[in-house]
Amino acid sequence: MANVSVKNLVLNFGSVEVLRDLNIEIPSGEFLVLLGASGCGKSTLLNCIAGLLDITEGQIFIGDKNVTWSEPKDRDIGMVFQSYALYPQMTVEGNLSFGLKNAGLGKQDIEQRIARAAEILQIEPLLKRKPSALSGGQRQRVAIGRALVRDVDVFLFDEPLSNLDAKLRADLRVEIKRLHQTLKNTMIYVTHDQIEAMTLADRIAIMKQGIVQQLDTPYAIYNSPVNKYVAGFIGSPEMNFFDGKLAGAKADGFEVEGKKISLKGYDFADAPRQAGQGACLGVRPEQVVVGSAAKAMPVKAKATVELVEPMGADTLVWSNFAGKPFRFLMEGTAQIGIGDKLDIGFDPAKANLFDAETELRL
């Protein structure tokens, strides 16, 4: 088992700053997910940890060993790629044993390790096949197996499920989680899929433009995002934002389009604030209640249905609130049509409030 720590990491491609002064501490056995939109530097960071990219400044430690200048093979890592990257001319067995042969292991040892990995991943019947004769899910299993046989301390996943269809993705996601529970290795997992991130991670690092925006548990990231970017990025359907200003003597109210909303019970951050300051209120679509339950909510309104997106379990309704488009979720069984008038309400204490300029949590 090994912890990974990235210290003051800087990476420039020519004059382009890709990663800026990055610091991440990953304790041994943690499942860390690097999440972000494409181009945010998450894959680049993973490549740096793997030693496939030379960094410009900073240090990388794996298992308390400084590996900043080490070759990938000397870092005790296994890596799984989005395109599987299986060696096409070798059988599955050949793919699994390639790294072990390079490491100079004995024949018997190699066989044992392959047998064990094949058992864990249930790919025993496939060992004699070529990658071209495997399905996408099977290929990715073999790719995971290639990391598994090497008995490494740290697993690196670079969007491993992005090439699979939705159902397989869900299946393999569960398997990866199970694998982590069995092996208890440190795992670093790059994805742009927030469901993968939420379901798999012990902690999530949300990245944007080479900077980690927030590094916390999925619960904390979802329920108290540190800034507007994180709030908007995580959660699907996306959070509703209302631009307004703080009101009240203690700046504990919110005013939007002449509508006053009391923020009683809201857990304010330590940031200084004053009445009249520009602010942005974020309400998640699933925090909105509809119908008779709405009457009990501190904020109540009438909403006209403008668009309906049935998603099976839930139905997403588009409406209007305070002059802005407003999305909220209803039960999938709700029978509603365009033009229907609904009672809606939400509790601002559970909402999120951000500064209009810095976009930081208030």
Added chain:
Amino acid sequence: MADATLNVGQLGEPSGTKPKRTFSRRNIILYGTLIVIAMYYLLPLYVMVVTSLKGMPEIRLGNIFAPPVEITFEPWAKAWATACTGLNCDGLSRGFWNSVQITIPSVIISIAIASVNGYALANWRFKGADVFFTILIFGAFIPYQVMLYPMVILLREMGIYGTLTGLVIVHTIFGMPILTLLFRNYFTSIPEELFKAARVDGAGFWSIYLKIMLPMSLPIFVVAMILQITGIWNDFLFGVVYTKPDIYPMTVQLNNIVNSVQGVKEYNVNMAATILTGLVPLTVYFISGKLFVRGIAAGAVKG
């Protein structure tokens, strides 16, 4: 197909495969053009073959398109074994073996070096790789004539001027720019993640090249081999400049047979000699053509 026409007939409205007329205007123009162009290229070959099978009296009649009345293989035997070039009267056979001795090592060495070059340029972005690549590509555009004399001096100083070794080295050097470009482009098209995976698996420079890249590159090796075999076999300029009469390649010998000024011009022998000389590249095309297509098809299945 048969069903489709049936459907159309019965229901009177389009259903199933759209029927295609064999003699549509498009087909006539297309195949007509192809046939004319094929004739244009095949006719000279036909003339060569029939002429080489005729005796001299028959040739003097002047009907160059007429098939031979009496088929004789004597011109072929003479071209191969007894035709005279300068002092030697052992035909093209000498030149053939010289060409074999030149072509085989040149092809193997140039492809071996160029493929490693291309691999290094595509996957191991070392410092100065771009400059190196630019210089190499620039080399492809310098006319050979410019480098002829400096090369003579270089080979002379190395003590291998006028030897087969010298010519092999010349061919290897001059094949380098285009072959490196070919291999670099091919290796760049192989997914980078494969290379990364191999590095994580602990494979080094040579190990990745030999065990990962090489087995995936059959198509491009076949292409390179076709280029080099035909290029080097057909070469005349380097052969005549860097060797001496004893070890002239086949092309140079062919020229000497055909252009010899004394005596009667033996057209049938000349034709036979020319076909013999061209036989190697021709065979390479026929054999490797199939392999080439198969290689491409195999390479298309992504692992």
